[in-house]
Amino acid sequence: MSNYEPVIGLEIHIQLKTKSKLFCASPNSFNVESPNTNICEICTGQPGTLPRLNAEALRKAIMVGLALNCETAKITKFDRKNYFYPDLPKGYQISQFDMPINGKGKVMVGNREIGITRAHLEEDAGKLLHELPGSDLKSSQRSDPRMTYVDFNRAGVPLLEVVTEPDFKSPEEAGLFLRQLRSIVRYLDASMADMEKGHLRVDANVSVRKIGETKLPDYKVEVKNMNSFKAVEAALSYEIERQTELLEKGEKPIDETRGFVDHTKTTVSQRTKEAAHDYRYFPEPDLPPIAITDDFIQELRIALPELPQAKAKRFIKEYDLPESDVWQIVDDKSFANYFENVASELGAWFEADNISVEKYKKSLKSLANWLTGDFLAMLNRDGKTANESGLSPENFAELIKLIEQGVISNTAGKSVLTEMYATGGDPSDIVDRQNLGQVSDEGLIEGVIDKVLAANQEVVEKYKAGKTGVLGALVGEVMKQTDGRANPQLVNEILKTKLD
Amino acid sequence: MKLHELSIKELNNRLRNGETNQEEVLTYFSKRIDELDPKIHAFLEKDAVIPAKVDFESSPLAGVPFAVKDILAVAGQKARASSKILENYIAPYTGTAISKLLNADGIVFGRTNCDEFAMGASTENSAYGPTFNPWDLERVPGGSSGGSAAAVAAGLVPFALGTDTGGSIRQPASLCGVVGVKPTYGRVSRYGLLSLASSFDTIGSLTKTVEDAAQVMQIISGYDPMDSTTVNVPVPDYLGYLDKGVNGLRIGIPKEYFASGISTETERAVLAAIKQLEHMGAELVQVSLPNSVYGIASYYIILPVEVSANLSRYDGIKYGHRSAKASSLAEIYSLSRGEGFGPEVKRRIMLGTYASSSGYYEAYYKQALQAQVAIRSDFKKVFEQVDVLVTPTSPMPAFKLGEKSDDPLQLYLADVFTVGANIAGLPGISVPCGQDAGLPVGLQIMAPWFKEELMFQAAYTYEQATDWHEFRPPVW
Incomplete structure (x- = not known):
């Protein structure tokens, strides 16, 4: 030193x-x-x-x-x-x-x-x-x-x-x-x-x-x-x-x-x-x-607007955002405004549906992740601001809602976002059109799992021998067979019951 | 009367009445310049700028030609400040004062000689040769606006614009027997004036009579957004003040302006003029401006400091003279400037560079600024007691060419009575008031800030009671 x-x-x-x-x-x-x-x-x-x-x-x-x-x-x-x-x-x-x-x-x-x-x-x-x-x-x-x-x-x-x-x-x-x-x-x-x-x-x-x-x-x-x-x-x-x-x-x-x-x-x-x-x-x-x-x-x-530092403080307090994400959101004023617009849409929905504050806060974190992750990357790639993206705050809020309510998986969320970014379309329409809705029908999932297990006997043996880490590979295979639409939580649960 | 004998108003009247026409006027003065100017050398260029459509009714000077000192920018004309460094420079724009005259349908008629970048009091410092005094061709016309003063004195043009930084309008007016006006600093836009000392530079008129002067100043005065140092105060109707007389006007006689060094006959003429004013009802008040002794010294510190920066743009890069011998950037600067500037300009650039250098700035520049404050406050106090101040314009009449050119300090002292107004920013006028050895003598009247009307009033009253302004040089 x-x-x-x-x-x-x-x-x-x-x-x-x-x-x-x-x-x-x-x-x-x-x-x-x-x-x-x-x-x-x-x-x-x-x-x-x-x-x-x-x-x-x-x-x-x-x-x-x-x-x-x-x-x-x-x-x-x-x-x-x-x-x-x-x-x-x-x-x-x-x-x-x-x-x-x-x-x-x-x-x-x-x-x-x-x-x-x-x-x-x-x-x-x-x-x-x-x-x-x-x-x-x-x-x-x-x-x-x-x-x-x-x-x-x-x-x-x-x-x-x-x-x-x-x-x-x-x-x-x-x-x-x-x-x-x-x-x-x-x-x-x-x-x-x-x-x-x-x-x-x-x-x-x-x-x-x-x-x-x-x-x-x-x-x-x-x-x-x-x-x-x-x-x-x-x-x-x-x-x-x-x-x-x-x-x-x-x-x-x-x-x-x-x-x-x-x-x-x-x-x-x-x-x-x-x-x-x-x-x-x-x-x-x-x-x-x-x-x-x-x-x-x-x-x-x-005439001074709210400045980035003050905004960051407020966002942490008001939206319970983690400090690690907040700067990425407030760095650009229009991006921060976009976040607030989506957040307020989400808030309105959650209020109308009488959903708990915890769920709302969780959805805000998810929103922060989606914004600073895939969305920001797309904006930076094209040199666009959030407003120029053609993706309305309502639609973005709807996307977050679909994900948070388990209607679509994260993986599907990505492809919906990509489609929304490209066409400015409504997320529910895209989900319907592309058949991306998450499958939570247990019978259907069980059927797929049985097929996967049958086809991967070696992996099953490994699992049974104590290498529980291979579970991920089996989950992955199930997701692949369902085009990413199977509810991953259900897949996990059913797989475990079958194997244990 | 011949055209060159007419006042601005009379000439414009003849044009309005159809007694003469534009072409006749221009031909007349052009011929007169061709005849007389080879002896006087008041003009550097004869190019005219004529507004597209001259309406003689549009202003009292519509259709009247005027000459422009070579230091003022007129689009499409050379603007050389009588310097070699701007030998081929053509101004791409027209300055405000000239634009105003052109808008009043005046006609730019030729460019007059001056000391290089207006540095001098004799017009001997021109890179294009000196101007000769129409009263005595062996003598200087004064300077730096010597070409403008000589042109008006010889009747080569009805009026001319000059610039006054330390006396450069009033002193040649005095030496050539014409009326010269320096306005309050901030009264007339400097936009288009090739800067010498930005804090002191002013644009003013050279005319045959006070009325003409009031006429011209009326048009060129006023706030201009292009010059942040102009002041947004209304311009009174100068002509309306002319015949108000001097009855009850309090005239200050500053004792420091009648000290030793002044020519006896000049002093006698000025004192007689003061008597005349008293006779017409003015109240004389003896006053003192104790700090005027610091005038020349502080002027020759502040001015060169500003000169040294203002003339940096003449670097051989964008326009003007570039040395053919230069083979590096440093040489473009040193050789171009070395070849392009004359000795007086170089002297002042060096003085100013020295006086503003680290270590000397406090000792010279700061001190000079303090002297400026003291001089200003002298005037402020005095103007609480009096309406105008009356002094000689120049301590001596026109001197011979070469007589003072070996000793710059002697030449600097030619400004001793005029620099005060520049340092303080006051307006001043010089009117003919007598003769000294057969040469014209000028009376200087200074007024408080933005009170030009008072000096016009006093000068006009004096002029109407005497006939000095009707004395003409032999070439006339």
Whole structure:
């Protein structure tokens, strides 16, 4: 066991989902095929143009801040961060330096509190292309291998940069936080938050210290280039191991920026921090400071939806769901809503049929299993939301009822669900049409069992010799003969009586 | 009277009455430019933008041509800020002030020379050669809006737009004997003005008379969503204030503006003008603006800091000059900017980069901002006692070309009476008020924030009682 523990802080750039860019009317949708189509004189830095703040971006930034329990600034302002790069049209980025829109905040991750340092607004840069997109270009339009091209579609897209305190104690904790954060911004419709698409970009600061020490280590490594949560966790794990090894050898890791290499799951040095940049921040004179009134904050606070953590707590309490399932259900707001809709259908039925609370709760667990199991897998496979699946909550509730009442088996349930997902059909119809109704006719089952036993004398011998484990094989054979329709409980009981 | 002698209103009236027509007007001024401008070099381009259908009744300046300082964007026209770095740059959009004039059926008629990126007080810093003062072709017209001032002074165009960041409209107006207006910061949209110092830049007019000025400012003023620093307050009817007189108007005379360093004849002319105002019923009040001594120093910290960032976009990547010798990204930047910018621009970029660097920011920039606050509060206090302030516009009349170009500090001091209004964001006007060695002298009138009408009122009253605005340069 290592004597060292990691100290991890995260910086997350979240691309806000808005109609237009942060400082101009150009559409905020840059993942378009052709470069330089969603641009205007402002976001390309034409001489004489001026920025004007997108109110929607400001509102969404504040709402994310509120969700992270940040203090909203009474007065916020923008600053210029000066540096030259071809993807930066003005030669400076409009960002926020000392008066960010969101100040200190905190969130619970598992049962630990993680501090948020700040969450500020800034504009994204363009993208450098070393090859022009589109393979069907005429040869005169093909890219020149000596050239680098600049696409400004992304330039000026609003970013919210969330900075955490160095409070994470493991890669898994950092990963959990990131999943929570993604869930939050999606609940608020503040971002698509797809890491693979760059809507959410994570930089991690990691260092390692002896367990028991309270001071921050006197060095820091920044890790970049991670394009999934798994990659963040892998990069952190690798870094912790690498730095611990160095410290155990009596060496101090150097301050540097390292890049994660996905296929080797390692990090490599990109640049050392010695050449620290002086960004010469100073207040953006083209944008006067903005006063945020208490009334406005209150208005946004009221507009906040129930957030994933609160929803998870409520679901555990209200539906008696196991903690292990609940996050999968609440992670996506529409999925959680779907669950609630099905649950309420079930509730109505059970109430009408005067069925016990225990049975209702059991059916909710079954619902949770079905939703997070086969159904979620199908949705993920097709990139659909529950609502887009065409499977109505009523029908889903009916499916659960059929299963819970023993009308169909679990196995049959799967094929009914598949059919419902494909056609949007009514489960009872499907059961009738496909003859999937569960067979509970004892005589019928006995007949099948007799045949099976006769045909599998060797197995029967084994059972009688004490290898009771082979019972499963016999049950399986009976189910097969009945196309999965025999009530498995009955099959079990009858088989046992016959054999014992 | 010939067309170039007419005021904006008179010219528009002739068009309305059919005494002249659009073509005749444009031909007239075009010919006049062809004849006189080779000597003056006020114009860089003669291209016109004529609204699709000019209705002479639509506004008091419909059909009237005006020149535009080369630092303002007009769609389809070059916008070079008199710099080599924008040699081939064509603006893809039109700025707000010019759009408003075009909507009033005004006619964009040529682009005027200026100091490169408006950095200078003599129009000698233009990459396309200097402009000469129509009063004496060996002298500068002032700057940076020297081309606009000279063009109006020589009657090459009825009026022109300029920009004023530290005195760049008022000082050349003074040196060329025309009326120059710098509005309150936030009164006229800067959208379309190639930024020099965003906190100080303003767009204003150069005209032959105060009435013309009020006319132009009336149209270009007002809140603009494209410029977040414009203020949403109503624009009063400036023309309605012109003949209200100065009876009972309290005029402040700040003692710091009559200190040593001012030319004797200039001072005499300005004091005579003040006497004239008193004679017409104004009440004179001696006032003090003690922090004005920090004006030039703080201005030349804040301005370069903003310049250093504002001019970063000229990087040879997207538009403008790119060095043919560059073979790496770093060289695209260093060579393109090295070749494209003139010495004064480079000086200010370096000053600003230095003053905003880590370790110097607090010592310079922060201090300068404190001085700005002090200067502003001086003005605020003084405007509790007086309605307007009256001072000389420039400490001296037009100087000879080359006379101050070896010593940037000397040239910076040409702005000593004008920077205050920029630092504080106040409006100011310069009106002709006499002569110094046969050259025009300007009287500066400053008003409180968003009270341009008061300075128009005082300036108009003074102008009507005197005939300095009718003095014409020899080329006229």
